[in-house]
Amino acid sequence: MKLKRLWFLALLLLITSPSWLTASGLTYAIVNCRLVSPPLPVIEKAVVIIRDGLIEAVGEAGKVPIPEDAEVIEAQGMIAYPGFIDAHTNLFLETPAAESAQPPTAGRPTAGATPEERSPAQPELLVLSQIKPRQTVINSFLKVGVTTVLVAPERGIFSGQSVLLNLNGEKPESMVVKNPVALHLQFVTARGSYPNSPMGTVAFIRQSFLDAAYYSQHLTTWKKSPRFLPRPVYNPFYEALAPFVNERKPVIITCNNQEDIKRAIRITQEFKLQAILSGANEAWRVAEELRAAKLPLLVALNFRPPATSLYSAQGEAVRRKAEQEVYPANPAALQKMGINFALTSLGLSDAATFQKNLQAAVKAGLPAEAALKALTITPAQILGVDSFLGTIEPGKIANVVLSSGDIFDAKSQVEKVWVDGQLFKIEKAPEAKGPAAISVAGAWKVTVSGPMGEMEMTMELEQEGSAVRGAISSSYGRWEIRDGAISGQELSFTLSVTIMGQSMDVAFSGRVEKDLIEGTLQVPGGAADFKATRIPREL
């Protein structure tokens, strides 16, 4: 019987080739590419064999046998890099706005606080339980060479524990590389309740670590000799926090300005934490302290000067100039001062901005090799995954990026990406075909008319081909737009608006007629019309 023979064949394949057992069981041979994977030496004409999600073999062309079952990818003139690791993001978090307004009760009755007070801390939260990966976002990161992201929770002082994901699809379970990675700590305040001031936050952090250490001391003593000692009252907050202060599990501390960095160093030393500092776009200004503290550093490619900076205190023009000319040099300055760091997209609206800012950092003096290390081997080491990620070496996870040229060159394009050995082909960006007919670059006055009345905003747009970037500011704040694009005369973008700690996505779409844009905006549960008129350059 024909059918029976087919069955037998299938069975045979199944038992002879283990690749059939895994989802990523395909074999690829990337041949004739230039292989750049620091700190390993560059191979000018290389072969990379990928099998079952792992790198099977690497070597010079001609010296590595090509498996018969491999799909051969001819990569003459292209460069292969290890997949980038973006070691701090807040991707895929879809917390309902209503929930975020009231952080869950987590128990630490702060010094003198009444028990009913909510504390802005949830160290027990595993962010993996809250994420919802979206393919469009994944694609946007693959397109710039990022294959692995650390997703961290973003709310609260002790905001929870992060997860490391490979961008291999939309299923969180298959994406997990390491979970949990670290506890996340940030110097934010709680609106309304304690602590609602920066100094209150620092005191709250200190007291929380003291309490957690005490709780576990109590618990240990009680377990050893439970007689004549009241048992400790069970507390999930202390349970979650204790390993970070007692067993030195890693804590990632977000630092938004130079004072935050010094604060983080002090707290790290006081409690002997195993800390990793993140954000730190002003790190060069406290290089001495950083060098002395010897803490791993995740530097965000966010060049916006912090509000505490002198640049921000001197008006918008000075702030902008600093954003364009001073802060992009942070990574270069750190590198020059011999400080090791990884680069991240923390605080950036999208992958395209990450790429643009990465190029700006290189332009500002960061050597390309240092930039590459900061996106591959260094984050792998900092996150403790360098035994299986971070370089293209036999046995490691097959996260490989194939670029048409130097990946830091704006003209290059990522052609193919392997994540866990799965091949993702990157579609050519439409902007490569030529500039869009219409330019929306410049400043616009936006009037939104909804059922509740009118609202005025200012919109500033930049355009590269059909990609649109920029920001909208109103009396409530300033928000960067994402997923901005022009197709024909149609402009569309999304705005993540955060007001009073609540955030919401607003989808704009409209038709551009030279100096006028008319269209609608969608919010969850409503819509409104908007009209934008161009603000002349010179007044």
Place this chain on the structure above:
Amino acid sequence: MKKTIILSLCLFLVAVGPILAGGNLLLKNGTILTVTKGTIPKGDILILDGFIRQIGENITAPAGVKVIDVSGKYIIPGIIDSHTHIALSGTNETGNAITAEVNMRDVLHAEDTSIFTAISGGVTTIHTLHGSANPIGGQNITLKLKWGKKAEEMIFAQAWPTLKFALGENVTQANRTVAGGEERRYPASRMGVVAIIRRELQRAREYIAQWDRYNEWQRLKILNRPLLPPCKDLQLEALADLLRGKLVARCHSYRSDETIEFIQLSHEFGFRVACFEHIPEAYKIAKELAAEKIGISVFMDSWAYKVEAAEGIATMPAYCAQQGVLVSINSDSNERIRRLFNDAAKAIKYGGLSEDEALKLITLNPAIQLGVDKWVGSLEVGKHGDVAVFNEHPLSAYTRCDLTIIEGDIYFDREAYLKERQEAQKVNPKPKLSGGGQ
């Protein structure tokens, strides 16, 4: 290439701050108002390694020491503001009524432009505090205004550590509109304020006793059962330090009766009050304050802006000083801080203080209130080289500060600053607005 140079220059400027003279300086031919040792009509001050080494006439500069001729100008000790909230990234922690655990040391903000405003008015030392929202606020800090330096380098380490208390309308939130359905925070009355402070001090006493008991048991080793230490509580640690004399109280207080109540509380618990803040009714209890040796840090001429400030009078600071109270004039503001010398002069007009007594209100007296008079507050050999140079007599209405020097380093030089600003505008004219409109 050019861009790279500019960039690295920017980085360098930010990292290094203003160019320093290195702590050695000779000021020549100025009128020196020493505040404690009279006036030298035409004299010199030699500062070496940040300290005043010589004051007198015809001093010659050692080799390599920069000489500044200040002929026709006036030299006074750097001005000290005993009560302000600048150079911080926060003022009040209002999440609780008792917040002794918060420490302003944790939120220093070295790039606060108010520091520059202050040094442009000759201020060299400030005591910067937690606000007055809570009966027990936070721990405060004293800074030298070394503009351009890192926050840590500004800390005046020898100053007393202080703890902020507050009484009256601010803590009872008397002037705050309570929204419908919102509960008023406890304490909402004067008796509540005293009660909560007493309760907290009592808790601190018990906390000390707990630790004493634990240490005793630990020492004797007589218990044959597990022994746990008390849990370290940062709030109670601060209050315990107050009771142990390691911290001194600074108390925001307006009314004389509440002030007397707080003094009684300090007797009851045995802690030291360094100073009452603002206290427009101080003239009613000047004798008591003098007897208690508690200072007051006050506005020169600001009152009647709320009910508890209704009975302020213009002659209060001068009168209290004459009654033997240690009086300082504070700014409590990032703007008035540059005109404290004008305020001091008003105490001559309103109350008849002598020039030296008036100057003491903004120099020696606040130094004593902060526990730093050994180092600053007057121009004396051995003290820090903290100096302000004015173009006219500092108590004249037409004066202005030209130079502010801290530990022998120039932090504000009006002439150099104006020149620098002109140059900057030439190189980089004010950018035109690109949108929004004017």
